[in-house]
Amino acid sequence: xxxxDIGGTNVRFAIASxxxxxxxxxxxxxxxxxxxxxxxxxALEHFLTLASPNQNPIEGIFALxxxxxxxxVKLTNNSWTVRKDDLISRFGFERLVFMNDFAATARSIPxxxxxxxxxxxxxxxxxxxxxxxxTAIAGAGTGLGQALLIANGPNKWTVLPxxxxxxxxxxxxxxxxxxxxxxxxxxKYVSFEDICSGKGLENVYQALLKINxxxxxxxxxxSITEEASHGSLVAIQTCKFTANTLMNFIxxxxxxxxxxxxxxxxxxxxxxxxxYLGTESALEKFKNKGKMTQRMENVPxxxxxxxxxxxxxxxxxx
Numbered sequence: 001x002x003x004x005d006i007g008g009t010n011v012r013f014a015i016a017s018x019x020x021x022x023x024x025x026x027x028x029x030x031x032x033x034x035x036x037x038x039x040x041x042x043a044l045e046h047f048l049t050l051a052s053p054n055q056n057p058i059e060g061i062f063a064l065x066x067x068x069x070x071x072x073v074k075l076t077n078n079s080w081t082v083r084k085d086d087l088i089s090r091f092g093f094e095r096l097v098f099m100n101d102f103a104a105t106a107r108s109i110p111x112x113x114x115x116x117x118x119x120x121x122x123x124x125x126x127x128x129x130x131x132x133x134x135t136a137i138a139g140a141g142t143g144l145g146q147a148l149l150i151a152n153g154p155n156k157w158t159v160l161p162x163x164x165x166x167x168x169x170x171x172x173x174x175x176x177x178x179x180x181x182x183x184x185x186x187x188k189y190v191s192f193e194d195i196c197s198g199k200g201l202e203n204v205y206q207a208l209l210k211i212n213x214x215x216x217x218x219x220x221x222x223s224i225t226e227e228a229s230h231g232s233l234v235a236i237q238t239c240k241f242t243a244n245t246l247m248n249f250i251x252x253x254x255x256x257x258x259x260x261x262x263x264x265x266x267x268x269x270x271x272x273x274x275x276y277l278g279t280e281s282a283l284e285k286f287k288n289k290g291k292m293t294q295r296m297e298n299v300p301x302x303x304x305x306x307x308x309x310x311x312x313x314x315x316x317x318x
Contacts, residue, residue, distance in 0.1 A: 002052075004044070004062040005310035007101055008077030008142030009198070009268075010034060013047040014308070015057075016315035023111060024315035026308060027051075040082045041090055048091075060087070061097045061314045063104030065143065067163075073098055077142045077199075099317060101310055102145030103161040105266050106137045108313030109149055109304070110157060116306035117264070120278055121286070123300030128260045136259035138164070138250040139267035139304075140242075144193035144200070148257050159317075164253060165193040169245070179241065182207040196246040198269050201225070205238040225272045242269075243276035244285045251286040254299055266304040274303055 003026075005012040012031040019025045028051035037043040048056060064082060066075040072083045084096055132150050139145040144165030150158045169190045171180040183190045183203055194200050198221035205224050209216060212234065219227065219235075227235035246265065254263050265277065276282060287296040306312075 001059040001061065001315070002044075002048075002057040003311045003314040004060070004064075005101060005104065005314065006034070006040060006062060006075065006078075006080070006082070007065045008034075008075065011037070011040070011043045012308075012311060013044065013051070014311045015051055016061075016311070018315075024312050026311055026315070029308060029311070034078055034080065040080050041087060044087070044091065056091050056093075058093065059095045060091075060093050061099065061317060063099050063101040063310045063314045065101040065145075068098050068100055097317075099314065100145075100147075100161040102137070102139055102147050102266075103159045104310040104313035104317065105139055105145070105304070106135075106147040106149045106159045106161070106313065107157060107317050108306075108309040109135060109137065109264055110151075110155075111312050111316050112304075112306055112309065116304060116309070117302040118274060118278075118305055119300075119302055120265070121283060121297075121299065121301040123262065124298045125261050125300065127298075130261065133261040134257055134259045135261060136250060136253040136257050136263040138196075138246070138253055138263075138265055140196045140198075140200075140246055140265070140269035140273070141267035142198050144191075144196045144249070145267065146253060148259065165196070165249075166191045168192075169195055175241070176245075178211050179204060179207045182210055192245065192249045195242055196249055196269070201238060201242055201269065204241055205234065208234050208237055208241070221269065221272075239273055239276050240279075240281070243273040243279075244282050246270065246273070247277060247282045247286040250301070251289060251296060254296065255289055255292060260295065260299055262300040262302070264302050264304055266309065268307075270303060271305055274305070277303060 003016045011034045014026040014029040064073045135149040146164030148160040171177040201221040228239045
């Protein structure tokens with residue numbers, strides 16, 4: 001079986017099988033920036049020439065970053081449109097499944113070992129009783145994904161993907177209000193994704209340059225995090241602000257879903273911000289929820305650091 005993780009920036013494939021313990025096993029893991037290929041089918045064909053040159057796969061499960069339709073997916077932050085019929089015709093799949101990429105990330109959570117995570121808050125769930133424990137997952141990458149993972153019994157899981165990243169951002173203090181005002185003058189509608197994503201880092205950086213009366217300077221998300229590591233004050237402020245807002249977002253997700261058993265942050269941008277996510281100011285944004293603050297202090301919070309997670313999740317959904 002071939003599994004794929006197709007995001008706004010990168011495409012990843014692997015050949016998946018099941019080990020003796022029933023856990024997914026990946027081989028021939030391959031990734032590339034999607035901009036190197038005209039379309040999804042071209043990227044898949046290139047992978048197959050490397051991993052399976054003499055035989056096309058019979059079965060495929062692809063996790064795609066966009067709303068899933070019956071036959072096609074238009075990627076939200078990528079120009080590709082992926083059509084199931086076209087892939088079946090071109091590659092001869094006997095079974096082909098499309099799923100949301102963040103649903104795949106969420107489904108991977110129970111299959112991954114402890115080393116796949118960095119603990120941000122240990123928490124304590126000993127006093128929590130629930131017939132269907134729920135975990136909130138948020139992922140900052142090219143966009144901002146959100147999903148719920150619900151336990152339905154031993155090794156039985158339901159994933160509910162959402163579009164929570166497009167909820168409106170609500171500022172709480174003076175700096176947040178200034179950034180929100182600056183972004184709103186450009187974007188009209190400011191969502192959490194407009195702050196907590198790769199593009200969000202760029203938005204916040206531009207806003208802070210303007211607020212601080214500094215000369216305009218265009219930097220992409222990777223360059224911003226690199227400048228922060230080299231001591232750039234505006235870049236550091238950008239990373240801190242975005243990390244704190246992301247922690248506020250995942251805290252809100254816990255509240256709205258009742259995910260007292262735990263929460264997980266995922267995504268490439270989250271990993272690049274891991275130094276800032278573990279600070280006291282960031283944890284305060286996660287925990288400080290009025291009358292629910294004490295309860296939020298007991299919610300375990302982890303950062304997913306395994307880049308193969310969506311592939312594992314796709315394989316596990318088989």
